[in-house]
Amino acid sequence: MPKDPDYFRGRKIRHSIETLEGSLIRKVAETNIGRDDVIALWFGEPNEATPDFIKQAATAALDDNHVFYAQNRGIPALREILSAYVSNLHGRPMDIDRLTVTASGMNAIMLVSEVLIDNGDNMVVVGPVWPNCRQTVQIMGGEARQIALQPDQNGRWQLDMDALFDACDERTRAIFVNSPGNPTGWVMSEAEQRYMLDECKRRGLYVIADEVYVRLAYDVPKAPSFLDFAEADDPLIVINSFSKTWSMTGWRLGWLTHPPALGEVFSVLNEFNIASPTTFVQHAGVAAVRDGEAFVTQMVEEYRRNRDLVFQRLAAMPKVNLYRPEAAFYAFFAVDDMTDSLEYAKHLIATTGVGLAPGRAFGDAGEGWLRLCFASQPALLSQALDRLEPALS
Amino acid sequence: MPKDPDYFRGRKIRHSIETLEGSLIRKVAETNIGRDDVIALWFGEPNEATPDFIKQAATAALDDNHVFYAQNRGIPALREILSAYVSNLHGRPMDIDRLTVTASGMNAIMLVSEVLIDNGDNMVVVGPVWPNCRQTVQIMGGEARQIALQPDQNGRWQLDMDALFDACDERTRAIFVNSPGNPTGWVMSEAEQRYMLDECKRRGLYVIADEVYVRLAYDVPKAPSFLDFAEADDPLIVINSFSKTWSMTGWRLGWLTHPPALGEVFSVLNEFNIASPTTFVQHAGVAAVRDGEAFVTQMVEEYRRNRDLVFQRLAAMPKVNLYRPEAAFYAFFAVDDMTDSLEYAKHLIATTGVGLAPGRAFGDAGEGWLRLCFASQPALLSQALDRLEPALS
Numbered sequence: 001m002p003k004d005p006d007y008f009r010g011r012k013i014r015h016s017i018e019t020l021e022g023s024l025i026r027k028v029a030e031t032n033i034g035r036d037d038v039i040a041l042w043f044g045e046p047n048e049a050t051p052d053f054i055k056q057a058a059t060a061a062l063d064d065n066h067v068f069y070a071q072n073r074g075i076p077a078l079r080e081i082l083s084a085y086v087s088n089l090h091g092r093p094m095d096i097d098r099l100t101v102t103a104s105g106m107n108a109i110m111l112v113s114e115v116l117i118d119n120g121d122n123m124v125v126v127g128p129v130w131p132n133c134r135q136t137v138q139i140m141g142g143e144a145r146q147i148a149l150q151p152d153q154n155g156r157w158q159l160d161m162d163a164l165f166d167a168c169d170e171r172t173r174a175i176f177v178n179s180p181g182n183p184t185g186w187v188m189s190e191a192e193q194r195y196m197l198d199e200c201k202r203r204g205l206y207v208i209a210d211e212v213y214v215r216l217a218y219d220v221p222k223a224p225s226f227l228d229f230a231e232a233d234d235p236l237i238v239i240n241s242f243s244k245t246w247s248m249t250g251w252r253l254g255w256l257t258h259p260p261a262l263g264e265v266f267s268v269l270n271e272f273n274i275a276s277p278t279t280f281v282q283h284a285g286v287a288a289v290r291d292g293e294a295f296v297t298q299m300v301e302e303y304r305r306n307r308d309l310v311f312q313r314l315a316a317m318p319k320v321n322l323y324r325p326e327a328a329f330y331a332f333f334a335v336d337d338m339t340d341s342l343e344y345a346k347h348l349i350a351t352t353g354v355g356l357a358p359g360r361a362f363g364d365a366g367e368g369w370l371r372l373c374f375a376s377q378p379a380l381l382s383q384a385l386d387r388l389e390p391a392l393s
Numbered sequence: 394m395p396k397d398p399d400y401f402r403g404r405k406i407r408h409s410i411e412t413l414e415g416s417l418i419r420k421v422a423e424t425n426i427g428r429d430d431v432i433a434l435w436f437g438e439p440n441e442a443t444p445d446f447i448k449q450a451a452t453a454a455l456d457d458n459h460v461f462y463a464q465n466r467g468i469p470a471l472r473e474i475l476s477a478y479v480s481n482l483h484g485r486p487m488d489i490d491r492l493t494v495t496a497s498g499m500n501a502i503m504l505v506s507e508v509l510i511d512n513g514d515n516m517v518v519v520g521p522v523w524p525n526c527r528q529t530v531q532i533m534g535g536e537a538r539q540i541a542l543q544p545d546q547n548g549r550w551q552l553d554m555d556a557l558f559d560a561c562d563e564r565t566r567a568i569f570v571n572s573p574g575n576p577t578g579w580v581m582s583e584a585e586q587r588y589m590l591d592e593c594k595r596r597g598l599y600v601i602a603d604e605v606y607v608r609l610a611y612d613v614p615k616a617p618s619f620l621d622f623a624e625a626d627d628p629l630i631v632i633n634s635f636s637k638t639w640s641m642t643g644w645r646l647g648w649l650t651h652p653p654a655l656g657e658v659f660s661v662l663n664e665f666n667i668a669s670p671t672t673f674v675q676h677a678g679v680a681a682v683r684d685g686e687a688f689v690t691q692m693v694e695e696y697r698r699n700r701d702l703v704f705q706r707l708a709a710m711p712k713v714n715l716y717r718p719e720a721a722f723y724a725f726f727a728v729d730d731m732t733d734s735l736e737y738a739k740h741l742i743a744t745t746g747v748g749l750a751p752g753r754a755f756g757d758a759g760e761g762w763l764r765l766c767f768a769s770q771p772a773l774l775s776q777a778l779d780r781l782e783p784a785l786s
Contacts, residue, residue: 012597012628013508013658022465022661030464049458059452065442067643071423072415103496103645107667114532115406119512135665139507141534204405235405250460250672252496265406268415272528274500278671279643 074101105241185325467494498634578718
């Protein structure tokens with residue numbers, strides 16, 4: 001029986017949880033949320049609200065009383081339209097049995113860790129990357145091992161596939177790869193994807209592909225996807241989300257594409273994690289997929305212009321080094337002489353009123369870098385860059 | 394390296410997950426959802442839609458563009474009004490630091506298992522009970538041990554506290570208790586609650602109290618709650634939900650009350666499970682708490698009349714044995730000669746068109762019983778009872 005008087009003061013929690021580090025982005029942002037004088041470019045979030053036609057679909061679903069529990073794997077109408085959408089996007093038929101609706105891409109990643117990670121297992125993660133996938137592994141008592149992309153002599157991010165697989169051992173369950181990448185804007189080629197999947201099949205590993213930015217590619221119609229070529233039974237689980245493609249961050253809606261044999265598993269896990277995502281939000285999701293293409297096309301064009309604006313301005317600042325992002329909506333840049341990106345990001349908020357994400361939030365390899373989200377208005381971005389220029393020159 | 398050709402056909406998943414049983418209620422219901430000829434009394438769900446004032450608040454929040462990410466622990470307005478509501482309900486001040494908004498009571502229970510259950514740990518659960526709490530323990534690699542309430546000579550459910558604590562060992566982390574109870578309608582007394590909490594403090598265990606039915610008590614103003622007397626730093630985590638009290642099942646909104654020292658832990662876990670619950674749903678939650686008292690009062694009165702109707706009718710059927718439910722919205726009754734409640738429930742759907750939940754869904758101790766949800770219209774309940782009468786006589 002415990003004798004420590006501090007036993008119950010919140011300390012009697014699992015060691016894995018006790019050492020779980022909250023997002024450093026949140027650490028910079030949370031106390032500053034809602035401040036009018038800050039230009040907030042810290043989160044991976046469009047600053048334009050969800051399009052009206054999606055909000056109207058949610059209101060209509062409320063009027064129709066879609067307010068009851070729904071099927072564990074999502075309402076049939078949403079799974080059906082996702083099946084058509086995914087089939088069309090990747091030019092291959094996607095059976096509805098391979099699709100499970102989730103309460104966000106984040107929740108989808110948590111479910112994947114619940115499926116794969118036993119105590120002592122590990123997942124090898126291509127970084128620098130949005131940290132949350134690593135933390136779901138830790139929650140399950142596993143270890144996330146990050147292998148960092150490295151800029152080549154032109155500054156373009158490169159994946160060292162040998163280093164990646166050298167990091168695998170007998171407790172490795174999966175490779176986690178996010179392409180297009182947050183924060184790097186890195187885009188994995190189809191050749192790399194094919195090699196990775198083949199090697200994972202050979203070694204008995206899953207590929208967990210976070211493809212939430214697949215539509216946000218600026219120099220090609222869409223980024224390469226594992227779903228362009230993978231077979232249904234391949235050991236591949238793809239994470240997707242409504243947040244970025246249809247500007248629905250606060251709605252909490254996403255989906256998983258998985259081998260058909262995992263359908264029942266994800267059904268049961270959805271039930272015990274959340275039952276099913278908010279019912280009328282799923283109906284709004286149907287409208288997003290069905291009627292959203294014009295919106296997506298226009299949004300990508302706007303982001304492309306923002307990308308060019310931000311890249312040109314940042315590249316001209318003497319202390320800044322960056323590669324032109326090929327996809328997603330981030331400028332990830334190195335700053336000369338910056339040794340502590342968290343402190344530096346806080347300092348920038350205090351001195352310039354511009355909120356950026358510290359590179360260290362994306363793993364040790366991100367130290368020395370900052371991330372700016374350019375899913376914003378050009379005028380606001382210009383103002384932010386004006387404010388940053390003296391500090392970064 | 395694995396050689397089994399079936400290796401990737403969905404089998405390479407954690408053993409804990411492979412053996413995770415989906416809800417037997419869902420097994421009865423899912424293929425029959427939407428059938429017009431079935432009177433569906435299987436789920437724990439009001440059949441009246443969410444009140445208009447709450448739906449209107451959601452629409453207004455959409456119009457106000459509350460569609461972005463929110464704070465990990467919930468929007469301040471919701472935590473503040475919950476603080477006032479909980480303080481008022483229990484007659485004790487409830488600091489906002491002890492409240493974390495969650496994406497449903499279900500998700501809250503999952504977060505609790507993530508905090509407490511390491512591989513090989515166990516939780517002792519008072520049953521028969523809604524099974525989902527047990528499954529979250531299994532997902533984390535732990536064991537849920539169910540100690541069954543037993544009907545006394547009058548049919549009233551009784552908790553054997555000695556048996557409960559005898560089931561604890563050095564790997565026990567918590568007692569999970571749901572009072573008012575689903576499916577039993579059992580109401581734990583304050584004396585029992587005080588004994589349980591004291592004994593848990595002595596033994597170094599948490600009490601996890603699922604109090605989602607605390608407002609739905611029929612013979613007293615409200616059911617006893619651990620929050621009526623517990624101190625802030627006691628090892629107590631209370632689960633709550635908007636689903637039952639404000640008829641918001643499909644919305645996925647709930648909250649946790651916990652020692653202040655666990656605030657940061659739940660903040661981080663919310664982030665890595667779902668970021669935060671749907672933002673405009675949280676705004677609707679503010680309206681529910683602020684303006685919902687008249688609705689709750691009227692709803693409880695309607696459920697009380699339904700309770701009386703269903704109890705009188707069922708008690709008069711020769712094959713049926715039940716105790717008058719004191720709270721929650723279920724009639725949980727034993728059927729003479731029924732040996733397989735799952736098959737019997739399926740048989741009832743086929744022969745009578747009435748959908749009930751099989752008792753075995755609530756643990757082995759529930760075998761031989763059926764659950765009828767009376768959160769419905771009296772006319773529909775009468776019709777269902779008319780149809781059931783020949784089978785149960």
